[in-house]
Amino acid sequence: TGNLLITGLFAAGYNLDVDGPLQFRGPNGSLFGYTVLLHRAQQQTWLLVGAPVADSSFSRAAKKPGAVYKCSVTDGRHCEQLPFGRCGKTCYPEDDNQWMGVSLSRRPDGGDVACGHRWKNVFYSKQDNQNKLPHGVCYKFTPDLTQSRALTPCYRDHQRKFGEDYGSCQAGISNFQTKDLIIMGAPGTSYWTGSVLVYNTSSNVVAAYLDDDSTVQYGSYLGYAVSAGHFLHRESMEIVGGAPQHGQTGRVRVKLQLGSYYGASVCAIDLNSDGLSDLLVGAPMYSSVREEGRVHVYINQGNANLTEAKFVLVGRDSYAARFGETIANLGDIDNDGFPDVAVGAPQEDDLQGAIYIYNGRKNGITRTFSQRITGADLGSPLKMFGQSVSGLIDIDGNGYQDVAVGAFLSDSAVVLRTRPVVKVEAFMLLPDRVNRTIPQCRENGQPTVCVNVSVCFRVTGRPIGGRIEMRYNLTADAHHKEAFPLRFYFHGNGTSNITVGRVKTKHNELTCETHQAFMRKDVRDIFTPIYFEVTYELGEHSTARSSSRTLPALKPILQQRGENSNVVTNKTEFARYCAWENCSTNLQVRVKRSHPRQSYNNMPYFALGNGKTIMLNTTLVNAGDDAFLPMLHLRFPSNLHYIKVLDAVSGSLQSSENSPVIINNVSKTEAKQLCGESELTKKKKKWLKSSCYLTRFLSTDNYHFRRRNMLAATLLKKASRLSGWTAAWATCTSALTRR
Template sequence: MFSCLILCGLRAFNLDTRHVIRKGGEPGSLFGFSLALHQQVNPNKVLLLIGAPRAKALKNQKSNVTGGLFKCEISESDNCERIEFDNDEDPRQESKQDQWMGVSVQSQGPGGKVVTCAHRYQKHSRVSQSVLGRCYVFSQNLTINYDDMDGGQWKFCEGRRGETDHAWYGVCQQGLGVTFTKDYHYVVFGAPGARNWKGMVRVEQKNITLIERGIYNDGPYEYENDNDNFKHPNNPVSAHSYLGFSLDTGHHIMKSRDLTVVAGAPRANHKGLVALLKKKFIEQLVVEQLLHGPGLGSSFGYDVAVVDLNGDGWQDIVVGAPYFYMKDTDIGGAVYVYINTAGQWDNVTPIRLNGTKDSVFGLAVENIGDVNQDSFNDIAVGAPQDDEGAGRVYIYHGSAQGIKTTPAQVGKEHSLRYFGYSLAGNMDLDGNSYPDLAVGSLSDAALIYRARPIVNIRKNITVSPEEIDLSVGCDSSFCFTVKACFNYTATSYNKSYFIEADGDRRKQGLNSRVIFLTKTHPESDVQFNGTLELQNQNAGQCVSINVGLKDNIKDKMRSVVFEVSAEIIKAKLKKMGNGLPQIMPVLDATQPRQAVTEVNFVKEGCKNKRICYSNLKMENSLFVYLCSAHNIPEFKLTYEKKDLAVKVTVTNKNGDDAYEAKLVGKFPEILSYSGVRSSNKQILCTANHNGSEADCLTSYSYFKVRYVFFFVFFYTRSLFFYCPISEAKPSQVSFGGVVRAETAMKTEEDAGSLINFTFRISNLWTPSISPPPVTLHIHWPRDNKDGKWLLYLVKVTSHGPEKIACSPQSEIHSLKDIWVCISKNLVLKQRYFQLKYSCRYLHFCSVKCVVLKCPLQGIDGTAVELRSRLWNSTFIEVTNCNFYLLFFPMQSWSAQNIILKSPDFTVKVPVSPDSDVAQFGVPWWIILIAVLAGILILALMVFLLWKCGFFRRSKQDDSIPRYHAVRIKKETPGHSDGKMKPGALEKKQWMTTWINDDYS
């Protein structure tokens, strides 16, 4: 493989980020709020115009903060000069405090005029105050000639009817949007606050040359003029729309030669719209087309740009919607690209470019010209709140299809905040014929990015001879020659190249099959690089390299691929004539980076020297015959039988040699690869770490024998044995009473006796791998041949690692919505069940059973519990009989071709009438012994009480103590030193006098 690597500063685009020109202003002045690129003709100079709407006032202005306009030369100097104008103020009639001069600035183009505005300029009197706005127009040398062309008298809202009424022109705010027409003919103003914030657009010209030509009635044109009823309900633009907030113009939008004004109204219908306006009559602009915003609150129309993206001669429209969002997504802001279809817009579906969340993507959109010189204009989109408020600028290239939706470059500047708030482009600032880009911010700074020249290097690579024939002396001394040729279209530059052989194989850890036979680079025999100087465009130069083939190579199937590319050598940068540092060109990112060719081996044993047609067929059979069920072999695993052998036969009858033939085997989880045996040792197999896969291939580089067989051996990783344990509580049940209909039952107990069945599954050998799915099958006696209930299933629960859902669900019943159904995955499947009873021991084979299937998620320790009721009424109808309910639980293994032998076992529950239970009562002699024992215990207790005197009575002459009690007051007055204390009470106790001295 040949490879020659390109080292460029930016992938896929040519705006230079290493030599950025920075212009700064006073802190807090909002220097960079608006931008325009301007070219003077006399003197010939290119300037960057920057608006600073919060700049301090000039010395003759009475206000403190008025805003201003600055001009900056395209140099590495950070200094910019303020343009002095509007340097007066009459406080009695006007106020320029916070007028925001420089809120917008536009240039008419090379040698054209410049306009800047202050949309918050105020005119006041004793009784009123109006925010009219005001604009200044400069000549191409940025001076003001106070004639009909220039000056500061561009304030068309002043002097109108309703000048002081906000519903008319009291808050006109002229100049928030302003632009020139591309033909240097008109200046277009926007006044978004006019007429109850509906907005207004005015197109005006004052060209003396036209008057001299006899054109007198060319404007001004307005949408809408004073004679229009702007409050009419059918008006296409309603109040509070902010029409004129953004503006652009162009021809070839609706008709090929007519002028169309594109005006944004970001508040229209709470979504936003863009109006396409045309001149009509003498003083009117009328709506030709409306582009409606798609999202509520998206501010569709916040900024607009007119640009031909696909090069068809018709101007396309780009609309910013910075506050567009989509719920539950990371979209924050959008740009809608409308591709013009020969002036027909009704069926145009816009292309939406999405920004990231909270980025206000689309706050600024700009036509930046053809920055990559591919004949299609490009656009820039500002997202000033992207990257947590740092801001980014996205560059999108135009194409024949309209626009490339993937950004070619994303620019950011970490030292600034709200980078990308304003944009200006489509003008060459450094004289290299590539348009450059200026980006503003809200950090009192603006940056200039210069476009790097595009170099398109055409590469061609050939190999001689075109094939590697090992039979004609192709070896390590010489095999073939590789020739790489280069030419370019651009300015003269030196190019370097880097050559690598068999790069793909070496990345995979394999050795290269070829070596370079040059002695100029002894450090490596598989890499080559060099330098070429291409002096003239389209005049190519070539380099030839001899290549040798290594000995004993095995890979003769795949071709040797050669890939060549080039890079521009970095040279010492020089100063240009304008004092700017020279910037390096960049390779055209739209062109392929590499030229590729390949050389094939001449194949031995093949009719076609390049392509081999083999006839490989494979058959396999089990070495030991196995029993089959449904034509599927079954392998029963036991302790003694754990290994399995498969015989594999491969044939290549009447076929070409099969190069690098490989047999890939994938095995079930329970089987693992053990080894391979072949009679002539031609087969080699390699297994993965757990033996679930094995790759087998011949010991030669190609399969040239016509017949081969070998044996692949497997061993079982482990065997699984499951032991089911079942129980029923109670172990014996009875029935009795009267027959009751199902509708008469009110509670669960009315149905009959409760029986709980528990089935536990234990794994006696813990496996080393996860076991296949195992299902517990329970044959449940549901009803008899007459459809009457036998055992009524109420509830199914599970205990274990995971919850088990048994099926079918319909077999868990509810009696008049009293009993609750728990299981949700039950499916009905009936089979016959044997009901055995002791009366004549007859077997009824017509009793219906259902099979309950319970998938065992975790094998060890899993338990399934079934709560049921014996249906009393059904059993009463069969009298004088004892019954046995028999259950047959068993297990199934769903893995294909693997049989799990599960033992059959039965759960037996005796069922008998109430009388049968009574006949097995307590024997009479046990009752007699119990009565006699009770009498004996009673006699013993009486004797003990007699001995303790419990039954002895008291005599009259027995001494009984008597006493005489005297009651005294509870409280008496207190005394101290023989004197009574007033108000003090002393508590007294009861006094008792015993008559008998023995108790005193």
């Protein structure tokens, strides 16, 4: 046990590592990082990066056609462009400014799709140089990225000169894949009403989803963003398309603020792990001041009944951040059974950009983000960080999916590795009762009442190799009454009720450490439970490095489960020897006056004069159950003055001029002389009235039970004079009252 206490248990971030990012740079001015996609095939991991205005390594004639780079993640940081196949017999591509790499997607089995939405087929118009329309093209790659096939869903051989419905559809501005479908947005269809095109990889058929009921207006850009999920039931597959210019408000299923670009990003994701897809919709140009951005949350109640949450995601609500420009499914990166998402705000902090991590929960999604990473957090400053985000691939083999982020104004892309998340079961073992009358330990050579406190940890969740250190603070009597001193302490001078400890444990191994807490000698509050509290964090993690690992292992982090999730409390209490649960006391007060007894005509009296003091001797007897914190009150008239308690047993004396109080504990059948002698005196120039009362009240702190004992002492003043003294006779009565 050391003497250094744990102070800051949580850092600002969560489990995306920002200390060792993997950074990639492309050609200057190529917009390298506009899109990113993590890819894994044949035990190799790659980062695909779209650079939509890059020069081609394969065609010097094309003017800035754009490119998709394949970057090695585990073997160096080199990147190379992917080649693209031919587009068909009646196809003569014009690649200039085609924006290849404007969108990237990955199929669950590893096949990738890259698109250029401004690509043109000029097979019929190359001679007259007219009607060159941006059909858009997508390339479907094999999992090993060595071969590709062109998809031109908007090109029609019979539509040679004029756009009609599909001539300028710009297919591929967005794309998304399921197991059998390639979904492409085509916002230029039907005079920019837009459409969603779906290519079935099994049947080799393209279907177009148009606005047949005319609910989407011209210029709505339907297909600007696309996604798909299980909305009707767990086996179905429904398609989602965003139309950010619909009515100048944007539309996915509801209308919102004018110009908010609602629907610029969509993400179908099962936030609560109930098997049905929920929906996140970005409105990056939402403005309360200027384009702060919003993300709207819709929870699926079944049968595609999407109920909007009562809150929206806002990040930090920063000026001109464009929060919601991109939304990415990251998978379950914090190992809590629910998927997590990243939301990009690429223009935050004067175009530096940021991403926000939100965690799925049983009721949907957390309202506040668990981590914020900015373009300035990763070494060299980045611009437009968060324009693109990709996840769902584990690049380093630690069992946690990692995250790629693009920053295209810096021609950069970054891979952030995910730290393992440790689930910890922490608890304390305490005795049920503390016997305060039997010392079980020795402290500084003296017998002392003590409590053995065992602090235990078990690490669960995904297996983690090596030994994990747990560091903790242990606090005794954590919730004691403020009016009373601490009742237990640890080693030292008896003033500290906090100790620190550390243990090393393994995955699924129960490890405990026992501490002794010592009871103080002057404990008075024996009725309030004794709470012990442990606050813990992860310490060092020691593991043997694998020779096959190309990236260093990351330090684990504790799973966040809400506020005070790393705090454990337990309680015990003092043994109470009571016949009834609430301890019924039977307290009696015996009071005796201790002043010279004189008599006149066989009547005792108290002579006022030189003998100015009245002495009261009090004895308290308890014939019932334990009495907790009994308080003995003495009240007297204003013409008497309280001096002091001459002889008191261990207890607390709280006195004022007119009402001294003595506090202590009285066990069953225990007699205590709480204040052996109380001394009072007559105030100067004040005579006793014909009678006066001295009253002692007794109360206890027992639950739902109070007892009050009262002694009434009457002092009678005699009118006659004896040898120059004024005499008074006194009688004493005792009354026992119960409240």
